[in-house]
Amino acid sequence: MEKLLLADDDMDDRLFFQDAVEELSLSINLVTVCDGVELMELLLNNQEQLPDALFLDLNMPRKSGYECLSEIKLSDTLKSIPVVIFSTSLDPEIVNKLYDNGAHYYIRKPGDFNVLKKVIYEATVLLGQNSSDQPDRVDFIIHS
Numbered sequence: 001m002e003k004l005l006l007a008d009d010d011m012d013d014r015l016f017f018q019d020a021v022e023e024l025s026l027s028i029n030l031v032t033v034c035d036g037v038e039l040m041e042l043l044l045n046n047q048e049q050l051p052d053a054l055f056l057d058l059n060m061p062r063k064s065g066y067e068c069l070s071e072i073k074l075s076d077t078l079k080s081i082p083v084v085i086f087s088t089s090l091d092p093e094i095v096n097k098l099y100d101n102g103a104h105y106y107i108r109k110p111g112d113f114n115v116l117k118k119v120i121y122e123a124t125v126l127l128g129q130n131s132s133d134q135p136d137r138v139d140f141i142i143h144s
Contacts (some may be wrong), residue, residue: 004124005051006032007068008086009038009060013109017055018087020117027122036063040071053127055107055120058087058094064122066098073102082127090141099140110144119144 004021008014014032021030033039033049041061043050058065065085072078073089090105090108098106104127107119119142126135126142 002027002029003032003049004028004053004055005039005042006055006086007032007036007060008032008057008083009035010056010057012055013057016113016116016117017120020113020120024117024121026121028124029124035060036065036068037089039063039068043078043081050078050081053084053104054084055084055086055123055126056103058085058089066101069098069101069103080132082132084123084127084142095141096137099134099137102134104134106141108141108144112144115144 006014016088018030018032021028033042056065056068069083072081083095084105084107085098085103086107086109088109095106105122105123110116110119122142
């Protein structure tokens with residue numbers, strides 16, 4: 001994993017995520033966007049430099065994470081990007097729907113910085129091992 005993209009409308013969450021990535025001392029280039037419209041514009045306008053993985057918040061203004069995931073998975077150019085859902089809720093029905101729509105992993109946003117580092121690290125390792133295939137449903141949620 002060299003290029004990560006985070007789409008999250010909460011500036012504090014973006015900074016928290018960025019700090020965690022920096023503390024992991026991995027050679028990762030992190031780019032952040034603040035909503036789904038900005039995310040899709042970035043992906044569609046930079047198709048020759050797509051991220052190795054996308055961490056996607058669900059509840060964003062202008063275009064939600066659900067809409068972005070659907071658009072990404074319907075696009076021949078973008079569908080190979082592994083998408084890690086990064087959200088505060090953990091509704092089983094929504095989690096199942098996201099898995100069915102092609103997300104690779106689901107992380108419930110932790111409030112603790114060390115836990116955040118742990119789940120980001122775990123997601124990047126798992127994706128590095130097998131980024132092209134969606135895991136079995138039982139392995140979909142990365143627990144903090």
